[in-house]
Every structure is written in structure tokens, then in C-alpha cells.
Amino acid sequence: MRKLLIIALKDLKLIFRDPAALILMLLAPFLITLGMGLVTGRFSGNATSGISSMTVAIVNQDEGELGKALEAMFTSEELADLVEPTFPTTPDQAHRLLEADEASAAIVIPPGFSASIIPDELGSTSGEVVQIAFIASPNAPTNAGILRSILDAFLTHVEVGRIGAEVTLSQLAQTGKLTPELAARLGEDLGTQLAQQSAQAQPIRLENTTASGAAVKFDLLMYFAPGMALMFLMFAVTYGGRSLLQENRTGTLPRMLQTPTTSAQILGGKVLGIFLTAVAQLTILIGGTSLLFSLDWGEPLGVLLLILAAAFAASGWGSFIATLFKTPAQVANFGSIIMLVFGLLGGSFFDMSLLPGWVSALGKITPNAWGLQGFTTLAGGGTLSSIGEPLLALVLMGIILFAAASIWMRRRGIAGK
């Protein structure tokens, strides 16, 4: 295992010292993500852009003002051109709408949501932590992302108002300018007012992409950032794959074979190097876009597992592609083609739900499609349990490809005698 790590870390060091590789691995996805986000963000401000029928299933189990306010917001005139809300009565019905692709996302407002935020006449809230559930359809990640933003904007508005009211009332009570009884009554009034304001607020600012379009840009980048990261991940893995052939050509691979190291250790180290490179690339891109574009990728553990699974599957492709060709140049050329084809098929450029069914089905051979499904699900509020399918698919893909690559390597005698 030590020698595997030595070889893998050496490869990692080499790839991060190659300026051309760094441009394609890191800079290009950053810039394209930014560019596509800006371009598509501008389109989203246009009612004829095509993002005009986002269906959302809203299950309102809350008896209070905030639940009604949320419903009212989604049925407001401002969003009428953009959102088609339906109101199933149970979460199960909402799930069924998602499964039938009749909704891009579902929002479940649980009982007691308002009570957990608005103080009652005694001046206290229920004290329970009641959270709204947002369930994104993996088949409509863009729409789900936008709907998620609308919801986030509403909740932010509520939260800001709640904290403001709480601080004001608490200060007034502490300075003796307000009796506790009055403070309770005022708190209830403020809560009701907050709910009304939240419903009337223009929460998502979709029509103004320059001054207050952060929420829109956020959503679209949240789709394109993983799309581009996954597409350029294929570059990193084919780069790693061709380094095996490159080392054979430059004599370092034969030299390794003349050290007390088995060919299995060397191949294992090279493959581990490809995997570590892929993990490093995705981690840097995700970390970078989080910092630069303020993206929220979702549950950290889920994101980590998806990074590992996507890197594993992509490394499988990288290793497999390397076994098909004889020269590094051939791998590089084919790798570039594969990167673009997988990007197209895997939904890196546009929502796969817009493509014919057979194309979407074909796209499932790519790590891009599964990775994108997982990342957008997490970004749309999904949890670890909701990305089980893409995780499993990516791991299986990796296992199958590594097995195939291993068989081919033995047949071709790469790193053998």
C-alpha cells in the first residue's frame, strides 16, 4: 500500500505542476460555470425564456399565518408567469406528482410551522424546531433549483423579520419601556404582520437579475457548477490515464519495474493517482465555487460521498480509456471527445429532462448524469438518503470499468513483460 501511495502522490504532484492541465482542470470549469450562469441568468429574467412552467406541489399542513403566506406567495401575480402551484393534501400525493414528473419540486409545510416562529398571546413560541421539507425532482434540477431559491428567499425574509422583532421587543422589555404583557401582544401582532409581508414580498427577484438577482444566479450556477466540474473531471481522469502510456514512453515506467515493485503495485498506484487527482479537482472546484459564488452544495457528508463516488466512476473511465489506445496522444484526443460527449449526454450543458428519453437513458452511462443528479438533489435540499441511487450507480460503474480495464491491461501487457 505504501508504494501505491508513493506513486499516486507523485502523479498528483506532477499534474498540479502542469499549467495546461491546471487550466483545463480548474480554471476552465470555473470560467464556463460563471459564463453560463450569467448568460442563463439573463434568460431567466425573460418570461419567454422557456423556464415558465415550473410546477410545484405545495402541501400545507400548517394552520398558521406563515403557511398561508407561503401559499399566497407561490400564487402571487409576480410569480404567475413562472410557477404553477398545485396543492395536494398529503406528502404522499406530492411524492406521486414528483414520480410522475408532474411537479419539479414539492414543498411540505409541516403542522406547527407558524407556531414555531410567531409568538402566541403569551409571548412564547412552541419551541419546537419545525422545518419545511423541500423535495426536488432529479429530472428537473434547474426548475427545482429556482423553486428552492424562491423558498429560501421567503424563509430568509421570515427569519430576518423574526430576529429583528425579537431583538426589538427584548430590548424594549429590558429597558422597561415595554411591559411583558404589552411585549407579548406586540410580538403576536408583529408576527402576523411579518406573515403578511412575507406573502406580499417579492421574494425571488427573478425579474431583476442585476440588482437583486443573486438568488437566481445562485440557482443556475448551482446547476452549472457541478455540470462543468463533472465534465472537466473527465479531462483529469483521461490525463491520468494517458500518463501511464506517457511513462512507458519516457522510460520511467520500465524503470519502476526494475525496482523491487510489482507491476500490480505500479498499476494500483497509477490508478490511485487518477482517483486522487479527480477527488482533488472536484474538492477544489466545489470549495472554490462555494467561496467565490456563495453556492450551497447541500449536506456536506452527501457532497463528500458524491465526490468520492463520482471520482471513482470517472477514474474507472480514465483507466479503461487508457487501455484502449497505444499512445498518449490518442488517449488525449479521445479523452477530449469523451469529455464533450459525456458533458452533452450527462446534462452538463442543459437539463436532461429537455432531451428525448433515449438520450437521457444513454446519458446514464456517464458519471456526469449520475453525479449531476446527486449534486442537484443535495443542492435542492436532498439528504444522504435521497442520493442513494446515484451513489450506487457511480460505484457500480467504477467497479465494472476498473474490472474491464484490468482485464485489458493484462491482455495488452501494459506494465507487464
Next chain:
Amino acid sequence: MALILEVRDLVKKYGDFTAVNGISFSVDEGEIFSLLGPNGAGKTTTISVISTLFTPTSGNASVCGFSVLTDPMAVKGCIGVVPQELALYEDLTALENLQFWGQMYGLSGKALADRIAEVLDQIGLTDKAKQRVKTYSGGMKRRVNIGIGLLHKPKLLFMDEPTVGIDPQSRRAILDSVKELNRQGMSILYTTHYMEEAQELSDRVGIIDHGELIALGTQEELTRQVDETDTLVLHIAENEDPQPLVDRLQILEGVRRADAIDHEISIITHSAQELIAPAIRTAEAMGIKIYSMDIREPNLEAVFLHLTGRALRD
């Protein structure tokens, strides 16, 4: 003296092509043994098989008492290899290259650090150890290439044409370092197509051609085969075609063979002294000016010519 390497009836074929055809030789502990032969003679293939990179088609070799067929990992632990082509990571520094290859040979921690410091000193690159190899001159790269092979203090060092393509100064430094390593007790299997290097370094020489070992012995033993011959070397102008003169010299009385390499004509004869005057007259008759001439004692070049009818650099 104990054998550090024993090669027996080694054959390596690639399809119908036989690269090494049944060669046998041995290297004693503490010896410098050279395989001398032209490009494509089978020297690199022989080293590749002995260093376990390729499996032999037939025959066997044992290194430090371990068979390349049955105990390749033990063989690898005993040998160091300096390949003909530079096998380095140019985007890593010399220090990083030595660290990586040292780890591949199983070194780690202080032992590795100490050994790297020694090797850097040995190859004269301590001051430039933290520069990337791609910024080095050809000679410096060659030295790193050699240093890697020395890291784990191998008992037997394979050096495959280590001076190809470098300047005379670096070449001198490498030859001196080979002798120094040998003085320190390292056995060396050295391949070259430069007769001068084999003559200067070797305790014994094996002459290889077309995959076969055609002569083997000390330099004295080998040159004894051509004891009755001298070599008269004529230097003509660079823009002259030497071939017509070679053809005329070939038929002079007492000439066993004449060959031209660039503007240098080598004449193997029983007596170089007696051939000087006829050679000058022949050249003058053809209008070819001889700029200088010298007489060489019997050497390995003459042996190779004698045995194969070709010059080493053909």
C-alpha cells in the same frame, strides 16, 4: 572470486526477430564488465532481461545468486539500473526525483535523507538539488539519471550507454565516477558502442553483434587476436568523399581492410610504417590531400573489424 552475475544461453525473441541469441557470460564481484557492440546489437535487451524487465525466451541469468526467472524481486533488490534514455520526472526537482526513486527502492526516513545527501554530493548537484530537472543541462540530467541507480547502494550496477549524447566534459565526469564506484567495491555491467570507453573502464569485455557474443576476454586477450596488425589512420578534408580513396587503398599490398568514418580512414595492415608512403602516393594521385595521419596500436575497434568486417559505428 565469486560471481555476481551469471548469464547462461540467454535468448530473447520478439516474434520472428531474435534480439539476443544464446549469449553466456559472467561478471565477478568487484569487476567492470563491458558489453561492446554497435547500436542494435542486443546490449539493451540483454540488460533488460537480466534486470527482470523482460522474461527471457529461453536460458537464465542469476544475479547475486537469485534467478531472474524464479526470484525476480530479490534480483531487483540487488541491482541498480542506469537506463540509456533519461528516465526522470522533468517537472520534479532532482531532490524530489531522488526521494521518489529512493522510496521505490524501499528507503525511507533518515536513511533515505542521508543517502540522498550522499548521492547529490557524489553527482555534484547538491547546490542545484531543488531546481526542476527540466531546467538542467543534458549532462546534469545524465548525472541525476545515474544518481538514481546508486541510491540503494546496489551490489551490481547496470549502466546502459550512459554517455550517449552528452558533452565531452560530462562524459569525462561520468567515466571517472564509474571508476570511483568500482573502487568503492561496486560491480558494474557497462554497455557502450564507444571502443575508448570499454578500453578505459573494463576489466573484461564482451563483444556483441547481432544478438550474439562474438568475443569475450580481457583487452589483452582480445587484442591478441589482432596482434599482427596495426591501424593507420588518415585524416582528409571534410568536404572530400573518402570512398574512392578507400577503394584504392583496399587493393594496396599489405592492407587487410580499409574503412572510412566521416573524414577519417582507418587502414588495418601488418605494418603501418610500411604503408605510409604508398598511402600518401595514392591519395596524391587522386588529388586528395591528407591533413594528418597516426598509427594506432591494436585495439578493440580493430578486434571488432577483424571479427565482423564492420566498424563499431556502422
